[in-house]
Amino acid sequence: LLPLDWWKTCVLYQIYPRSFKDSDGDGIGDLKGIISELQHFVDAGVDAIWMSPIFESPMVDFGYDISNFYEIHYEYGTMEDFEELLEKAHELGLKVLLDFVPNHASNESEYFIKSEAREPGFEDFFVWADPLPDTENTGVRRPPSNWVSQFGGSAWEWSDIRQQYYLHQFAIQQVDFDFRNPAVKEEMYNILRFWLDKGADGFRLDALPYLIEADPADHEGRYPDDPLSGLAQFESHQLGYTIPLYTKDLIELYDVVYEWREFLDRYNEEHGGDTRVLFSEGYANVTMTMLYYGNEDGAIGAHFPFNFDFITDLSSESNARDFVYIILRWLTYMPYGGIPNWVFGNHDNNRMPTRFRHDMVDGLNSINMLLPGVAVTYQGEEIGMRDGYVSWEDTVDVEACNRGDPDTYHLYSRDPARTPFHWDNSTSAGFSTSERTWLPVAEDYQEINLAKQKEDARSHFKNYQDLIKLRKEPTISHGEYDIRALSDGTFYLVRSLPTHNTYVLLFNVSERRDTVELGRVPHLTLPATVEVSSVHSARLPGNQITGPQLTLEAGEV
Numbered sequence: 308l309l310p311l312d313w314w315k316t317c318v319l320y321q322i323y324p325r326s327f328k329d330s331d332g333d334g335i336g337d338l339k340g341i342i343s344e345l346q347h348f349v350d351a352g353v354d355a356i357w358m359s360p361i362f363e364s365p366m367v368d369f370g371y372d373i374s375n376f377y378e379i380h381y382e383y384g385t386m387e388d389f390e391e392l393l394e395k396a397h398e399l400g401l402k403v404l405l406d407f408v409p410n411h412a413s414n415e416s417e418y419f420i421k422s423e424a425r426e427p428g429f430e431d432f433f434v435w436a437d438p439l440p441d442t443e444n445t446g447v448r449r450p451p452s453n454w455v456s457q458f459g460g461s462a463w464e465w466s467d468i469r470q471q472y473y474l475h476q477f478a479i480q481q482v483d484f485d486f487r488n489p490a491v492k493e494e495m496y497n498i499l500r501f502w503l504d505k506g507a508d509g510f511r512l513d514a515l516p517y518l519i520e521a522d523p524a525d526h527e528g529r530y531p532d533d534p535l536s537g538l539a540q541f542e543s544h545q546l547g548y549t550i551p552l553y554t555k556d557l558i559e560l561y562d563v564v565y566e567w568r569e570f571l572d573r574y575n576e577e578h579g580g581d582t583r584v585l586f587s588e589g590y591a592n593v594t595m596t597m598l599y600y601g602n603e604d605g606a607i608g609a610h611f612p613f614n615f616d617f618i619t620d621l622s623s624e625s626n627a628r629d630f631v632y633i634i635l636r637w638l639t640y641m642p643y644g645g646i647p648n649w650v651f652g653n654h655d656n657n658r659m660p661t662r663f664r665h666d667m668v669d670g671l672n673s674i675n676m677l678l679p680g681v682a683v684t685y686q687g688e689e690i691g692m693r694d695g696y697v698s699w700e701d702t703v704d705v706e707a708c709n710r711g712d713p714d715t716y717h718l719y720s721r722d723p724a725r726t727p728f729h730w731d732n733s734t735s736a737g738f739s740t741s742e743r744t745w746l747p748v749a750e751d752y753q754e755i756n757l758a759k760q761k762e763d764a765r766s767h768f769k770n771y772q773d774l775i776k777l778r779k780e781p782t783i784s785h786g787e788y789d790i791r792a793l794s795d796g797t798f799y800l801v802r803s804l805p806t807h808n809t810y811v812l813l814f815n816v817s818e819r820r821d822t823v824e825l826g827r828v829p830h831l832t833l834p835a836t837v838e839v840s841s842v843h844s845a846r847l848p849g850n851q852i853t854g855p856q857l858t859l860e861a862g863e864v
């Protein structure tokens with residue numbers, strides 16, 4: 308069997324630095340905190356970590372509004388801390404990926420301040436436009452188009468200094484770069500090179516669908532109004548979401564991604580060492596998403612685009628066939644030679660056990676680990692952390708604050724998925740020595756925390772460790788897959804490889820007990836031995852399954 312490059316089978320763990328571990332008692336996670344807990348990744352069996360942005364930022368969008376792309380944010384530490392983190396992680400065999408946010412910069416960045424002042428070289432760094440001509444002499448200034456920000460309101464903001472509008476597809480303080488300007492592209496290479504030279508192993512690429520907008524040159528000199536998703540429709544609640552035509556998924560943006568890949572391949576070639584990688588982020592339909600892979604062989608685009616299908620297309624309402632269909636859809640559409648990946652949560656969406664059901668944690672972690680390709684874990688999924696409760700008074704997420712009010716904020720808020728990690732049952736769940744943390748610690752931390760799960764005979768964390776060990780089996784890394792629903796409730800995933808063990812996963816996603824005929828599962832020879840089972844399962848690892856039937860409880864794997 309040919310060994311596979313590290314990133315093709317890795318377990319990739321997303322750290323949300325603000326909520327991972329606080330080393331200095333200010334209630335905010337930091338790099339020293341991450342350094343102090345690197346052993347957690349080794350214990351768990353994780354191969355690579357990526358950190359949400361750690362760069363200098365006014366924190367309007369908690370780091371996704373970067374004011375200096377070459378500096379570490381002071382609340383998180385110093386450049387020395389980052390270098391130490393990298394060195395220690397590498398010593399432990401862990402890869403470290405950074406979050407690269409190319410679509411926008413903070414309005415406090417030098418780029419923006421210079422651009423707003425029309426300094427030569429920076430004048431066209433962002434998307435600037437005049438107001439619509441006031442043909443009827445109303446005296447009211449109107450933005451260039453009806454485009455809407457993802458966080459609500461117009462995507463255009465007036466600058467008194469420059470006497471023009473600038474585009475922001477996210478918060479007002481997140482100004483959209485103009486990717487039609489070669490100087491912007493050049494600067495992006497400088498930023499990438501800076502962090503690669505420090506030793507970063509790759510990047511998660513943020514918000515790529517929004518990189519390029521319609522060119523006024525193609526629309527009689529003006530920014531075209533969006534027919535479906537304009538501000539008026541949005542504000543009258545005709546649509547609770549947007550389907551932008553001129554600001555998202557534009558075909559030109561893929562060329563920018565392919566150029567980054569070329570740049571990275573060249574860097575890899577010149578510098579040697581382990582492969583540095585690009586994982587792209589974007590919510591889009593499957594056709595547009597697959598374009599990030601590039602062509603057949605998956606060798607010209609992102610190493611892979613994150614697969615958000617478990618977040619966007621499956622929930623506690625889904626039956627076994629829904630699961631099978633959604634999993635196969637990715638595997639079917641993926642270009643030949645592409646590497647799949649599976650994401651169950653992140654800092655933008657409700658946590659996995661909350662979107663699905665609490666009894667499904669082990670089943671979901673099992674499919675994540677036993678499907679082919681890369682398994683992605685969002686901080687907390689290894690112990691089954693659920694959404695925390697965050698009151699309106701404690702809410703800090705810019706999206707919730709902009710779009711919501713005391714009655715509706717919970718529909719938008721991303722705070723519940725961002726509450727601090729539960730290390731143990733001490734003060735602030737062991738996240739901080741302070742009782743006051745930037746977001747409240749979820750109330751269930753006494754029940755759900757890492758220390759307890761290490762002690763308990765059976766736990767989500769122990770299952771997580773066992774599953775990662777199982778992943779190392781050649782059948783899982785190199786084998787074939789077969790997946791099919793046996794009933795409304797239960798589907799099987801068979802992984803097989805000639806002359807190696809066969810592994811069969813049976814997962815009852817329904818709320819009811821379900822009995823299936825094991826004779827219908829291909830490649831399954833009886834008796835079979837249990838390797839991993841849900842914490843609420845009566846079957847224990849090592850138990851024999853004889854058949855001919857198997858009864859699974861609700862959510863049991």
Ligand code: TEU
Nearest residue numbers: 368371408457477513514589590655706
């Ligand atoms: O999110 C990009 C994105 O597509 C958003 O629309 C996301 O779906 C939304 O925030 C969900 O409410 C990335 C980051 O992951 C997110 O945290 C940032 O706020 C956003 O980019 C802007 O940088």
